Amino acid sequence: MKYPLIFCLFGLAIISACNNPKNGTNNTESTDSTTHAKAELNKTFYKRLEGTIAGKKVVMHLQKVDDDVSGTYYYDGSWLNLSTDTLIGKDSLVLTEYSFYESYFTQDFKSPHLALKWNGNGFNGNWESGDKTKKFPIVLAEKYPDGSYPLNAGIYKDSVKAFAHQPKSPAAEISFEYLESKNQDEYGNWLNTELKKISGVKLPADRSTGFKNIATAYFKDYKTQATEQSKTSRGEDFQAWLNYTNNSQQSVSYNDNGYVVIDFLADAYTGGAHGNYSSIMFCLDVKNKKQLVLSDIVKIDSNTLQGILERNIRKEYNIKTKDALSTVLFDDFIKPNNNFYFNANGIAFMYNPYEVASYAQGQIVVFVPYTDLKTYLVPTFAQRMGIK
Template sequence: MKRLILFSALALLGLAACNSNKNNQSSTESTDTAKRVVADLPEKFYKRLEGEIAGKPVIMNLQKTEYDYSGSYYYDGSWLSLSIDTIIGKDSIVLAETATEGYEYNENYKPNTLALKWTGNGFTGKWTSGKKDKTFNISLNEKYPAGSYAFDVTTYADSVLAFPGKAKSPAAEIGFKVLTANSKSAADSWINQQLQLAAGVKGQNTWDTGLKQVAQKYFNDYQKSVKALAPAGDNSSFLNYSNHTNQSIVFNDRDYVIVEQLDDDYSGGAHGNYASTFYCLDVKNKKRLTLGDVVKADTLLLQQLLEKNLRKQYHVKSGDQLNTVLFDNFLKPNQNFYFNQNGLAFLYNPYEVASYAQGQIIVFIPFTELKGYLNPDFAQRMNIK
């Protein structure tokens, strides 16, 4: 549950303002308003941020659509995911931090939090441990060095009734949160083509035109499907379908852009389903990376490393079988991977290697365990020694 944060200092400020000269009050309010305009966060954004948390250099990728914040950051370990905890105001937020991979078994677990205030070109604030026993300063600035790219966030939503004109008709709704590289360079144009293809937009359409076409096809298929299931115009709730696509940046450096596309769908049944697909884009060479572009290790070695790290990250004891977590007693690499400066991760969607209840299985392999097996060109680009 999101926590409400009350600031008694606001009351003190209010009393002080009442005692001040009206002309001074008017002047102060004008100045404060101007500052807020500069410092307010926009309704939609993607920001690449560099700086320090607890004195450690970090890179954060953060996105916002309306009141929803999400993202991740990394330093000298694997990723840490970020989700909204509390919205304090137009320039201040509290984000909750969780490990990207592995389970947290402690039912009393409380996540670490990042209290951030927007300064106009970055964030300052405090990192606080879930136990409240440690607090560190945060300083982050928005930066896009050579080899990284700025993006805009585009949203689109629409819906249609299954049986127009019928009271309490079930309906289908569709929504998109997608990215656009916002420069006019050839590299940005290529990135945008890849992002549109990932979202199902074909041809040279704009996002608006292309998403309308994708939505219309979805609605046409929906209405045909429900008419076959309920020819009399049944208004059962299981005919309320939904489909959402959400693109986010995972890595944005050294002319590599990694985009996670999360698709979720409900089309009847006990529950919907969801899946993440990673698009590792080599912008320099205008290609989508395969696993062989990153590592030259054979399947057996990768399987051994995956199983070793799965045990550590999902708390599977050495004497226990892997099928206490997975369907099978082994875990092989797939092509749904991503990376940062520190290592390589593989993601397995629900039902791929484990039950729906287990959620997505994500296993991180540090590059220190892959020395001698990295593709030389990749290692050079990433400056991995």
């Protein structure tokens, strides 16, 4: 997944709630992600990158909206997450590499960094460990082989004051970071429709209209709540809890072999000690124009899959055989859910805060390599993915 726990506060409520543009203007931005003529980075982009880090073949998905860069990459296993550390001029950036497991379970963990310079067709740079004892070269090129899809990234955002005539009024903010297909053929159009639906846009509306409609409903509800609280609360202390936020982000976890896997990350703050956040994973079979369900990938009974999940969560979260799973989870078991996604190496199951563990643990991700599932993989899926 795509983003450090500490800066992602996301809630599923955004799917059915919320959203409008600043002072009635359209703040939608989108740019061409495949322009290589200039050796400088666009303000907004999505890039699918292939290359090597420390000589290992990697696939990276990177997107930038304004001054926020996020993404993931993988080589022989699960995803490593990337977020902005520093932007340098118009062609260079430093990213922080984030792993759910190491940062939470390793005391005094220091995140590695990737220093990247855009050359017009890709990035060159270096990967450096958090303790600065290791440094490896990075060579990446932007590529879209057959079965992958070029995308544009964009953002729509707006805000409204709770009390219009108060100079220091609390406010509600809303934003949609979205992806759109560049291709205009039948597959690109189908993908674009699915991406709009994931963001909550009611068809046949375009994104700008859809986002504005969602924002209008959100702001109407917000102002109603603010007015009610102002009638029942004394003093102005209550206003500190009225700076609401409602944000969503679409990002790519996989983009190959006719599949596009989207992480829809949503967060909301509606007062209280902290907000909440969650990811819903959408596995889109663009080639066949359908959303995958788990049985399209593996044919396996839930008890067998549960056992495989429990073995892998022990490995990933370093839970010894003699220790109960409840040292990390609420319970001494973990059941498969429908919030799954995949890459070239295996399938992952995403569990959002409070689903199987406390808020402090954040999202629990259990990655299962295809080697653990070989006898259960659906042959057509295995063939398309090149799994032998």
